[in-house]
Amino acid sequence: MILTITLNPSVDISYKLDELALDTVNRVSDVSKTAGGKGLNVTRVIQQLGEDVAASGFLGGSLGDFIRAEIAGKGIQDDFVSIAGETRNCIAVIHDGQQTEILESGPEISADEAGEFLKHFTDVVQKVDLVTISGSLPKGLEPDFYGQLVETANQHGTRVLLDTKGELLSHTIAGEEKPFLIKPNEEELADLWGETVTGETAIMSALESQRFSDIPWVVVTTGAAGAYVKHDAVIYKVSAPKVDAVNPVGSGDAVIAGFAAGLSRGLTDTELIKFGLAMGVLNAMEARTGSINPENISWCVDQIHVETMGG
Template identity: 60%
Template sequence: MICTITLNPSVDIRYEMDRFLPDQVNRVNRVSKTAGGKGLNVARVLRQLGEDVAASGFLGGSLGHFIRSELSRLGIHNGFVSIKGNTRNCIAIIHEGKQTEILESGPLVSKSESDQFLKWFSEFVPLVKVVTLSGSLPKGLAKDYYGKLIETANGIPVLLDTNGELLKSTLAKANKPFLIKPNQDELADLLGGKPEKEEQIINALKAEIFAGIPWVVVTLGADGAIVKHGHACYRARMPRVDVKNPVGSGDSVLAGFAAGFARGLVEEKLVRFGLAMGVLNAMEEKTGYINTGKLTWCMQQMIVENLTMTI
């Protein structure tokens, strides 16, 4: 089993309209509501890959009930801890080729609720092969909370996808994640300067902050990815596709690597498998969805070069 953790989930509401007019009445052409949050995108892709997956975090109120119902419908095991606060909404307004987002900050998690989740995780994690940690922390949790979860995992691979000070503080701990997945901007935040060229990114991965992390996956959008594993470095270039919705592609990549580790994939095959999920997600209109029938094609079309590194 794979466990995906989303500590600050949401109900994602997508409004599609021809024009968005501030300070006026706007009528929506199409609306969709889904169980949202980066880790839930990961969980959906894992289910489509046929993996046994549990999703966990904090849920509260009627929106929390909606998410639980969605998980049940999708066949995802529900490990969420109930809280007194209300789960948040996140709204995306699609208009004139643009996307305007309105994101609620989310509920306040109490000390007792935080401790309850840590207890649940310590009892559940021995049952899983891989853990993913995705997104931001809700109010009430200290910035070392991810570090506590990685320590509690006690050697079970933890794949971490977050950014900013939360990522920095987590990487400063003695217990390291098994994989991190920064994009180019997040890599710049870690290092204090943005490496632009391929050679600069590869050299940046030699920084001390990445020591002890087996896998570092730097996603570059349509330009592919650079993946460091030990002393190996892979440069991957994606096939050109008709992009319908790139949102959630990073989460899909995390799902791909999680499934790959659970299945025992290694080296170049793992890289191709993991990164293919991001391409497949971008080809679909829905977020966190893939067409598994195109997986073999995508892996074959991907160009992966194995570069040598001196760390």
């Protein structure tokens, strides 16, 4: 069983318009509503890969009920903790070849709710093979909250795959207890580094630094070009096939899902890297965020090239 954590989930609403008219009424018939948040994108892909998966985080109000109903309908185990606040909406208006987003900040988590979640997590983490943690923290939680989850998981021998960015990522990996895997993209690596990280030489230098020495897996995605992956002291360069991208949003989440499923299956390093990165490519080929077509997995894995760079 894989456990996914989405502490600030949302109902993602997509409105598709030929054009957006300001300061007047816009009527829309092409509407989609789905359970959203980076961790729930991960959840869907893991489920599509045929792995047993449970989803956890905070849910509240009628929008929380909507998400519970959607994941239950997909056969995903519901391990969310109920809160007094209302789960947020995130709205995307797709118009004129552009995408305008309106993102609610979400509910504020009380100290009692945070404590309840930590107790729940301590119980659940002992029953799963590994944990993925994705996205931002909701209001009310301290910056060390992810660090607390990592520490608890490590105490019980459960590996953590962490996908966040900025100060939250920096704060978490600075702690004594480290996640098993992190997945910054080039921009997020630069934020972590405090300076521009562009090109192979700069990425290799960053990966070889002491900052990442105690993190077993560091996956730096570089968009359509592929990725650079460090496992312990070995660094790999990964190239991906060129595809017609329909919707690249959520591809990073799909990569996390691929690595989680691959680790659960005990794949070798090269097999794991190919499988994990393939999920990002397959997500980009689908219209729906956090979705893959399992029929294309073998083809895509075969098209990914892994080269050892150092170690």
